[in-house]
Amino acid sequence: MKNTTFGKVDRAFAFLIRFRALVVAAVALVTLAMGYQASQIEVKTIFSDLLPRDHPYVAVNQRFKQTFGGSNMVSIMLEAERGDIFNRTVLAKVQKLTVDLQQVEGVDTYQIISLASKKIKEVRASTEGVESRPLMWPELPRDDAELAALKAAVLNNPLVYGPYVSTDLKATLVTVDFNDGSMDYTRAFNQLMTLVGEASGDGVAVRIVGEPVLYGWVNHYLHETLTIFFFAVAALVVLLCLITRTWHGTILPLLAGMVSAVWALGAARLMGFHLDPLVVVVAFLITAQAISNSVQLIARFDDETGHGVASAEAAARASARNLFKPSMLAIVADAGCVLVVALTPIPLLQKISFIGTVWVLTILVSALILTPVMLSWFGARQRYIHPININPLLMRILGLCSAIVTTRWRYAVLGAAAAAFVVSGLYAFNLKVGDANPGSPILWPDSSYNRDAAEINRQFQGSDRMFVVVAGKEPGALREPEVLSSMTRFQKYMEAQPEVGGSISLGDILPQVNRVLREGNPMYQELGKSADENSELMYMFVSGSDPGDMDRYADADAKNGAVTLFFRDHQGETIRTAVARVRDYVAQHPIKDAEYLLAGGLVGVLAAVNEVILAGQIEAIALALLVLVVCCTVTYRSTVAGVFFMIPVLLSNTITFSYMAWQGIGMNINTLPVVALGIGLGVDYTFYIVDGIRENLHRSHNVERAIVNALMGPGKGVLITAMTLITSVVLWNFSSLRLQADMGVLIALWLFISAFSALFIMPALVYVFRPEFIVGSKRHPIEQAEPVMVG
Amino acid sequence: MLRRFKKYGGGARGVVTLMSSSAPLVIVGGLLYAGLFVKAEALVQKVEPPPIERRDSFYGVAAPDSRVVWAAGAGGKIVRSEDGGESWARQITNTEVNLQGIAAWDSDSAVAVGNDGVVIVTRDGGRSWARAEIPASGNPNKLFRVRIVGDTAWAVGEFGALLRSPDRGETWSRALPEKDRAWNDIAFVGDAGWLVGEFGALMKSGDGGASWDEVATPNKASLMSVAFRDAEHGVAVGLTGTLLVTADGGVSWQQVPAFTREHLYSVTWDEGRWLAVGDKGVMATADAGADQWQLGRVADGDVSWRTQITRAGSRYFLAGSNLAVLDDTGALSVAGHKRM
Helix, strand or coil, X not given: XXXXXXXXXXXXXXXXXXXXXXXXXXXXHHHHHHHHHXXXXXXXXXXXXXXXXXXXXXXHHHHHHHHHCCCCEEEEEEEECCXXXXXXXXXXXXXXXXXXXXHCCCEEEEEEECCXXXXXXXXXXXXXXXXXXXXXXXXXXXXXXXXXXXXXXXXXXXXXXCCCECCCCCEEEEEEEECCCCCCHHHHHHHHHHHHHHHXXXXXXXXXXXXXXXXXXXXXXXXXXXXXXXXXXXXXXXXXXXXXXXXXXXXXHHHHHHHHHHHHHHHXXXXXXXXXXXXXXXXXXXXXXXXXXXXXXXXXXXXXXXXCCCCHHHHHHHHHHXXXXXXXXXXXXXXXXXXXXXXXXXXXXXXXXXXXXXXXXXXXXXXXXXXXXXXXXXXXXXCCCCCCCCHHHHHHHHHHHHHHHHXXXXXXXXXXXXXXXXXXXXXXXXXXXXXXXXXXXXXXXXXXXXXXXXXXXXXCCCCEEEEEEEEECCCCXXXXXXXXXXXXXXXXXHHCCCCEEEEECHHHHHHHHHHHHCCCCHXXXXXXXXXXXXXXXXXXXXXXXXXXXXXXXXXXXXXXXXXXXXXCCCEHHHHHHHHHHHHHHHHHCCCCCEEEEEEEHHHHHHHHHHHHXXXXXXXXXXXXXXXXHHHHHHHHCCHHHHHHHHHHHXXXXXXXXXXXXXXXXXXXXXXXXXXXHHHHHCCHXXXXXXXXXXXXXXXXXXXXXXXXXXXXXXXXXXXXXXXXXXXXXXXXXXXXXXXXXXXXXXXXXXXXXXXXXXXXXXXXXXXXXXXXXXXXXXXXXXXXXXXXXXX | CHHHHHHHHHHHHHXXXXXXXXXXXXXXXXXHHXXXXXXXXXXXXXXXXXXXXXXXCEEEEECCCCCCEEEXXXXXXXXXXXXXXXXXEEECCCCCCCEEEEEXXXXXXXXXXXXXXXXXXXXXXXXXXEEECCCCCCCCXXXXXXXXXXXXXXXXXXXXXXXXXXXXXXXXXXXXXXXXXXXXXXXXXXXXXXXXXXXXXXXXXXXCCCCCEECCCCCCCCEEEEEECCCCCEEEEEHHHCEEEECCCCCCCEECCCCCCCCEEEEEECCCEEEEEEHHHEEEEEECCCCCEEEEECCCCCCCCEEEEEEECCEEEEEECCCEEECCCCCEEECCCCCC
């Protein structure tokens, strides 16, 4: 049976190699066509892609973001370096910025709020009664008296003093919301940065944060990201050249990687997907996969030619034939694991999953077919292209592997691996879902964005917002004293959490109006006693203002309102605690006329993302493992095989998760794709080694010799790939994006553990436990291979 | 591994075979089950609300001795410190109305008043607060301040409310008929008493509050607080910086020319000087003559409104948009806030 499969594969490759010019031309043609498509692919971030579909929080966010402010809020802080903000220089800058922001691409012009906007008002009593008028619109204060009046008005207004002017009066905030949808974020970012640049100076420091700015920075570094990508590829080439010392050993893996990338990106474009700049690391990961497969084939080819196979063609066929099974298994299992990610209902992850699956599958052509076909062109005789020979070093390492497996040390290795598994497995439970640190984990802590974020959160109540909708059952529900007092008590309850810097709602405004009506007496700073009284207070507040100015707090018929909570950070822990507290409060304090709906704004949608990831985490890992087990079980027709191959996967995952927990890298929408891909990544190397052992057993019954031979053969390929990839991944550390540096380290760690388990742990396991599907048994002995006819 | 079991015969081998072939099925089943049905549960940290929350405002503060301080405020909140304001503990009041005033006889007995005619009394240092009934009325009965003279407690409020309790707050009776005018404060020196309220209203009693006479004042702005250093010399303060001074037991009042437009909410005789606090952090002081006033701030950069200031030992306690402690070096610390 074995031999018949071998025969079929061999014949297929003989066929391919006979028409190799045609095959290569066909691949080249497709690559050209795909290359054209790939060159059209858009690299950008679409915010709506980051939001989980069908999640109740996201639905609330989408429904109410127009009125209560969505997740694309940008906060700009103007800080006076000396004195307070109440001088004409600073205020003029605030005014100019407020006006200019209307011209920025994608800005929701109704949601530009600052001291100089029409929306920030004061309610004051005068001889004509109570009036509500903008604080500093349309005119700046003309003289010192007006400046003093403005200052007094700010101090008196808790909707401004605190949320929009810092308590030490040294800083003021401009907030602006952006529309979702198809806008040019790079342009918006550049326009924003130009405005920030214009506003800076003259003793004013300007700082800016918000998701659109964050992703603007990511796009800003896109060029650098691509540069690093190409440097990493170049490093790969150099290392391959150094280690393999042959042209084919250098060029063919690179060709495999490139063809795969072009095909995958072209296919992505055809599927109508765009490429998120943050997933470039994922691209590198799959390219690594392609290269690894190609290197195995080449190493085998070199082996065959080294052992005196006459023609390049025969060696190429032998290499393809013998490695067909493990490569096929590696690719299919990997593709399956990547596809599992699509179960997470977040469009970005689904797109990555689909692109990733296609990408992995293209390796079938780019490495599995193209490499042997191309190899058949290279001469059978080895000709080295440079004199540096590190082969003895490789052999020394592989010799060490063999020495460990064949001596008592194997028990030490197995014991250590078991201990590492248990310890890292327990520690891995510290892995956090969501961001694990304040600021954005995408950028370095000392990046200007994260420094700006820290400063703004120090001066103000918090730049990340969440709104909780208070949905009335009837129009006018928000005038009911019961609803309003429930809202203020809710705010108080939420503010007990230290990360919640403050909150605002209609329940804060009406007491202010009431106080103004009562000659400014704070003893009357309280809600009205009846719906009618509250209705009157609301009328006082909106009278003389534009329709819609009240929208941030409640809609026109007082049916739906919002409590906006300001967060100082959006760590996973913070968000989870806040959401759980909202639920607690709502459960303990039901109200008759309204209900609380979670949750909108950035923190609201992040809560949704984190919940989806948390809920899907076990599912994703378990199903990926299941895919792997099923693939192995089917391939080796043994259930034991499935479990056996889980061992390196589990080990590399627990160790990587522990590393993430230790380094404070959270499981979030940006790290999840890498983590998911990593599940499948860990096992390829083991496939090659185990298949090598099995293949050697076809020639002789000596398990020990089979293991040593496998280590010296496929083991060398594993070592070459791991060394080159790990070294080139290190380059990601120079990225200005912390995320990419972190992911680079993660990938390196994965590759290292996978290579280590393939070279040290798995051979020892085979030696000690002698699984039937590898070494055979009395009843099912390994068939002895007939010498394969070459020619 | 299987080989080692050979010597136990076929049975043992069968068991091992069964185990090694069923274990993978169990694992696959387990994975499937985990993948489809197991959902991770998030661990959520518990948040214990601090005794004084950021949003709390306080209207009244009472310090029966230099260590014990009570403060009452919005949402029915009463906090107590037993170490001169270093730490505070929340007390259970069973009311959610805003408490506007508090007064204490000693570290055990105290009374607090607030909106909706709520009066609560404690005899055990605030471990339990009990509601006291006040005379029924169809009006809102919002009570602003409570003052004590011996065992008598006086509470003032909306709709001309002037309530008197002879027994440390247990029972209450009306001392004046209701009228559409609020009383904001009351002060006694011996049998002489003074009552101030809306629209510049001022009344005087010479018989311990049994009867009251209107006194004409030169102003129409609401008076918020009144204090006397002896039976002759007193000061009343009010909205838009109003400041009235008397030197004849409140028969005639002179208006001190306004030096601020900010509201003044509280005045007190502070061992040798007059001390008034009000809106946006203003603090006014004068010597015993009460003719030369200095306008200052409670502390630099502090703009909170203050409805009462009380001295205990070397410290002042301030109720207002927050609860603050002013020590003898002039440093202000806000209770419950990390930084100022």
